[in-house]
Every structure is written in C-alpha cells, then in structure tokens.
Amino acid sequence: MITGCLFMACTPRSKPVPSSPNIILINVDDLGWKDLGFMGSNYYETPNLDAFSKEGMVFTNAYASAANCAPSRACMISGLNTPEHGVYTVGSSARGDQRTRKLVPIRNTKYLKDSVYTLPEMLKSAGYLTASFGKWHIGTNPASQGIDYNIGGSDRGAPGKKGYFSPYNIDFIEDGPEGEYLTDRLTSEAITFLEENRDTTFFLYLPYYTVHTPIMGKPGLIEKFKDKKGNDGQNRPEYAAMVASMDENIGRILKTIDRLKLGRNTWIIFTSDNGGIRAVSEQNPLRAGKGSYYEGGIRVPLVMRWPGHIPESTVNTNRVTNLDFYPTIQEIVGPQQKAPHLDGLSLVSQFKDTTRVNRDLFFHFPVYLQAYDKTKDDGRDPLFRTRPGSVMISGDWKLHEYFEDGARELYYLKTDTGERNNLIDTYPEKARELYDKLVKWRTGKKAPVPQKKNPEYDARFEREILSKVAGAKP
Known part of the structure; x- marks a missing residue:
C-alpha cells in the first residue's frame, strides 16, 4: 500500500479546529437515483447504506447540478453553476454526428480553472487537512486545487479498459497485487488516512470511480446475482456486483469511523455525481438517465449523517442540489477566507426544520x-x-x-x-x-x-x- 507522504502536498500539518466536524464526502460515479435498497431497488443489495440512511437525513428530491461527470463535479467543488466556470461536458462540446447538429455549440472549458476558490481551498482556510481518494476529473492534479493528499485522482474520467483490477490505468497510484479491485484499494487508502490523521480535523473526499463503465464486478459477486430475478429495468448482474462492492466498502469506512471513535464529530455526505446510465440500470418512474436533463439524468441519492446535528431517520423532500454543499459546509466551518460568491443554498436550517422551502433550480x-x-x-x-x-x-x-x-x-x-x-x-x-x-x-x-x-x-x-x-x- 502507498505510504501517506507520497502524494502529500508540501504544506504544514493542519491543526484541529475547535468544534468543527471532520467531513467525509462520498461521491459515487454514475450511481442512479434508485440504485440502492433504501431508495426503492428490489434488485441491488446495499445493507450498509440502508442502515446508514436510518442514521441521518435522506433527501428524496436531490439533484446533481449537471447531467454528466465533469460539469457536476466542477459545480460541486466550486459552488458555482456551469455558466460561471464554463465546464459544460466532458471533452468536446460538439458530440454526435455533425450532420445531425443544427447549431455550433458553445466551446467547452475542459477543467476548472485554478483561479477558482474551491471547496478544499476554503476548508484549508478553516484549518482542515484535505484528501481525495479516487476520480478528480476537473484538473490534471488536485494538489493545485486544494487537495493535500491524493490517491488516484487526475483528469481521467474513468479507469479505462479492464481498469477496475490491478494493474491500474489511472494516475497517482501504484499497482497492487494482480487482480486487486480498485474500489477496495481506494477504501484501504482512505482507511489508512483516517488512522494516521484521527487527531487532525480533516476533509476526506471519496469520489469512487465505480460504478462508471466499464461495468466490471468481482466474479464471485457476479455469480451471486446471476440467479437473482431482476425488477423494473434493473437486472444486470455485473452492475449489481459493482453496487454491492461499493456498499461493502462504505461499510468498511463506517466501521473504521466507529473503531476510531470519530463518529460523533464526523459529518458524512453520500451522493452521486449524476443520474445512472439508463441502458445499464433504469430509474423508473424517472425518465432517461445520465446525460439527459429529464429527472433520470439529474436526480441523485443523497444522505447526510452528523450525530447530534442532523436527526436520525429523517426524510427531507425539499429540492436540493450538490451546489448546496459548499455554502452549507462554509457556514459550519467558518473559514478565514470565504468564497466571494456561491450559487447554492446553505442547508443548515434544514437540518432541524424540513418545512417546504420554495426555491428555483437552474x-x-x-x-x-x-x-x-x-x-x-x-x-x-x-x-x-x-x-x-x-x-x-x-x-x-x-x-x-x-x-x-x-x-x-x-x-x-x-x-x-x-x-x-x-x-x-x-x-x-x-x-x-x-x-x-x-x-x-x-x-x-x-x-x-x-x-x-x-x-x-x-x-x-x-x-x-x-x-x-x-x-x-x-
């Protein structure tokens, strides 16, 4: 396993911030709104997340700020909607056969500019140690965008062909034993970070590459789901195996938090970067999937747990978006330098009162x-x-x-x-x-x-x- 200092930025070790929580943000790639047991799936098995959902607040009308990877992540990490940073898609904006495009599209900005004051940079201003384990995708190196410690994150948007098993195709990671599963490895790295920094106030960003294509699960789990009857457009064993591995590894993170006695002062956010791919897993009754601005492309699962601050077994039906994470976190941690402008809405008041909030989303x-x-x-x-x-x-x-x-x-x-x-x-x-x-x-x-x-x-x-x-x- 890679030692903690290998990808550490040359910055002083942060000191604990009194009364500020540790923050873990889990951002699963392409996980659909209904790809979890507690969200209504009868096919996928997510016992750890089902239990986790009862320990905090489930947002049933949560949205990504964009329908595919890079723009959604750019919005979440910057707190700014797409016109503010110009990241509208992945790669070229002129996608599809040119003979079927009536207009010349607006030129896409590939990465979030380093001049943007990011969520990790704001947290560093509040004294946090910042780490990322997995898919970054909004720049070539997250060290230039506020991340102190990085494993596996660069401008790559997917693990590539056969990429879920070592040897890997991503950057800033050493190969593990042949056949090691990437989701397991990223979790192990995150656990090492937690163990080594338990006495430091930290922001741990866990943007798993899973469940992005290629659809590759562990053989044993695939066999398990081959004999299980599918339901309502959810019936692919390889994908079910990926979801099960994701859930298992989040269970490992939760157990580590409990073992290190960090649970009371750790705020955990679980979500997805956009809707699921409809050809892989349908999100009925929602229409369409990843890449579409119908509900299936932008509605995502969202759960937050923070003992003593967010009530257990709570359902919030307000429409919220991942643009809201930045202002919510900023209000709680009180950095020395705040973001000059944010497009989201702080959710702090909703932690205690889930009364209907009237707002517009764009x-x-x-x-x-x-x-x-x-x-x-x-x-x-x-x-x-x-x-x-x-x-x-x-x-x-x-x-x-x-x-x-x-x-x-x-x-x-x-x-x-x-x-x-x-x-x-x-x-x-x-x-x-x-x-x-x-x-x-x-x-x-x-x-x-x-x-x-x-x-x-x-x-x-x-x-x-x-x-x-x-x-x-x-």
Missing part, C-alpha cells in the same frame, strides 16, 4: 451529448441524450427549453415525475412565468446561448437516421 447545457443507446436512452430524440438548452425547476413545475428549434416542455413533477405529460399548451401562463425567470437568470449569469447555424447540418440525413432508429425499436 441548469444550462449549451452543447451536445450524443446518445448512449439509441433504443434505450428515453430522451427527446434518439440521436442525443441532450441537445443544447436550459432547464429550470420552480416548486413542482419544470420547464425545458431547446435552442435548436425554440421548443419548450412544461411538466408538473408532483404528479408526473416521469415527465410524460407536456403541459406547455395547457398552462401557457405558468410556462411564460418560468420562461421569464429562466431568461432573467441566463442574462444575469451571462450564460452563452449558441446561435450560429452549423453548415454541416443535413436535415435529410437526420430524417433517414431517425427513421432507421424508429424502425429498430422493439
């Missing part, structure tokens, strides 16, 4: 993201999980706007979480109200909207492809 995606599986994505059209557009949620109402054709969709989420009944013509006044809010927000954020026509667009070609896909559907 999502901006002025780029293209091609289909993952044309027959299973369940998006607006089968060629793209998302075409350029913006989305807003106000109360229980949700508005989609598409920049290519100016089309809008209006849904009432309270009775239509699956976004099947477009009410744009039934409630034109409500649609106008939300649209005016959305335009005002975009104007205030100087959010770029693509307007230049794509000269390579071929309407006839697009119709032919759509016709072929429609004919191939079961």
Whole structure:
C-alpha cells in the first residue's frame, strides 16, 4: 500500500479546529437515483447504506447540478453553476454526428480553472487537512486545487479498459497485487488516512470511480446475482456486483469511523455525481438517465449523517442540489477566507426544520451529448441524450427549453415525475412565468446561448437516421 507522504502536498500539518466536524464526502460515479435498497431497488443489495440512511437525513428530491461527470463535479467543488466556470461536458462540446447538429455549440472549458476558490481551498482556510481518494476529473492534479493528499485522482474520467483490477490505468497510484479491485484499494487508502490523521480535523473526499463503465464486478459477486430475478429495468448482474462492492466498502469506512471513535464529530455526505446510465440500470418512474436533463439524468441519492446535528431517520423532500454543499459546509466551518460568491443554498436550517422551502433550480447545457443507446436512452430524440438548452425547476413545475428549434416542455413533477405529460399548451401562463425567470437568470449569469447555424447540418440525413432508429425499436 502507498505510504501517506507520497502524494502529500508540501504544506504544514493542519491543526484541529475547535468544534468543527471532520467531513467525509462520498461521491459515487454514475450511481442512479434508485440504485440502492433504501431508495426503492428490489434488485441491488446495499445493507450498509440502508442502515446508514436510518442514521441521518435522506433527501428524496436531490439533484446533481449537471447531467454528466465533469460539469457536476466542477459545480460541486466550486459552488458555482456551469455558466460561471464554463465546464459544460466532458471533452468536446460538439458530440454526435455533425450532420445531425443544427447549431455550433458553445466551446467547452475542459477543467476548472485554478483561479477558482474551491471547496478544499476554503476548508484549508478553516484549518482542515484535505484528501481525495479516487476520480478528480476537473484538473490534471488536485494538489493545485486544494487537495493535500491524493490517491488516484487526475483528469481521467474513468479507469479505462479492464481498469477496475490491478494493474491500474489511472494516475497517482501504484499497482497492487494482480487482480486487486480498485474500489477496495481506494477504501484501504482512505482507511489508512483516517488512522494516521484521527487527531487532525480533516476533509476526506471519496469520489469512487465505480460504478462508471466499464461495468466490471468481482466474479464471485457476479455469480451471486446471476440467479437473482431482476425488477423494473434493473437486472444486470455485473452492475449489481459493482453496487454491492461499493456498499461493502462504505461499510468498511463506517466501521473504521466507529473503531476510531470519530463518529460523533464526523459529518458524512453520500451522493452521486449524476443520474445512472439508463441502458445499464433504469430509474423508473424517472425518465432517461445520465446525460439527459429529464429527472433520470439529474436526480441523485443523497444522505447526510452528523450525530447530534442532523436527526436520525429523517426524510427531507425539499429540492436540493450538490451546489448546496459548499455554502452549507462554509457556514459550519467558518473559514478565514470565504468564497466571494456561491450559487447554492446553505442547508443548515434544514437540518432541524424540513418545512417546504420554495426555491428555483437552474441548469444550462449549451452543447451536445450524443446518445448512449439509441433504443434505450428515453430522451427527446434518439440521436442525443441532450441537445443544447436550459432547464429550470420552480416548486413542482419544470420547464425545458431547446435552442435548436425554440421548443419548450412544461411538466408538473408532483404528479408526473416521469415527465410524460407536456403541459406547455395547457398552462401557457405558468410556462411564460418560468420562461421569464429562466431568461432573467441566463442574462444575469451571462450564460452563452449558441446561435450560429452549423453548415454541416443535413436535415435529410437526420430524417433517414431517425427513421432507421424508429424502425429498430422493439
């Protein structure tokens, strides 16, 4: 195992901060909203997380700030929505066949700029030791963005072919014994960190690469799930094995916290960076999955546990987002240097009072993201999980706007979480109200909207492809 000093930044050891909690932020990659037992799955087995959910607060209407990896993580770590940092997608913004794109998309910013005052940097200002074990993805080296101790994190977004078993394909990690499982290894590194720094106030970020593709579970667990009957679009043994390993390793972290007697002063946040891939695991009744701004692409599981501060066995139905983590943490730790601006809402008051909070959520995606599986994505059209557009949620109402054709969709989420009944013509006044809010927000954020026509667009070609896909559907 790698020793603790190998990837340690050259900074003085932090001193404990009186009354400030240790913070563990677990961010699972591509874990769907309903991929856990306590969230309603009858197929996946997550006994450790099911028990953990009863020890804190479950947020049933939690959202990622973006529908895929890099922008969601950039938002969470910066506390800023996508127009503020320009990270809209992974890699190029011109995804998909150019002959099916009507607009020239806004240029994507690949990484979060080092000038951004990140969540780890804010915590260092409050005296915290910061560590990350797993997928960083918003820069080449997290040391330049506030992380003192890093194992496995760089600009890589996935472990690569055969990457879940040693020898590994990721950076800042030494290979373990042949066949060692990456999720196990990252957890072991995190446990070593906890043991070595139990007397230091710390921020431990645990962004597992799992359950991102490639779908690779331990052979024994795959065999276990082969004979288990699937349910409601959740039936893939290899994926179930990955979920089970993730749950097992979170159980190891929780047991370590108890063994080190850190539980009373450790605040644990568990979430996912975006919705699950629908072709791998469906999130019914939510529509679509990762990469889409329908609910299945942005709704995520979220649980927080902090004994004495967050009541046990509590359900919070307010709409919250991972943009809220930064302002919540900042309010609690009281750093010497605060972030100059944050787009989220502190949740501190909701720890004691979960009364309905009226707020608006905004999502901006002025780029293209091609289909993952044309027959299973369940998006607006089968060629793209998302075409350029913006989305807003106000109360229980949700508005989609598409920049290519100016089309809008209006849904009432309270009775239509699956976004099947477009009410744009039934409630034109409500649609106008939300649209005016959305335009005002975009104007205030100087959010770029693509307007230049794509000269390579071929309407006839697009119709032919759509016709072929429609004919191939079961």
